[in-house]
Amino acid sequence: MNDRQLLQRYAANASDEAFGQLVERHVNLVYSAALRLVNGDAHLAQDVAQLVFTNLARKAAALPPDVILAGWLHRDT
DSSP, X not given: OOHHHHHXXXXXXXXXXXXXXXXXXXXXXXXXXXXXXXXXOHHHHHHHHHHHHHXXXXXXXXXXXXXXXXXXXXXXX
């Protein structure tokens, strides 16, 4: 499944499996972007990454169908 399919599956069915796959695919991107933004503070970067994925869970159903998830995650970070 691609990111959009997983996102739709999560939004429609609250699928933990689909959301987990999205997190697994993108956690390194989000964490590394957060780490740069907080000047290398690993604990703060983990907190930021957690907030980004919380935002994704909250906003998943409202994201446009053509969203580039990696870009959205990077911008939200």
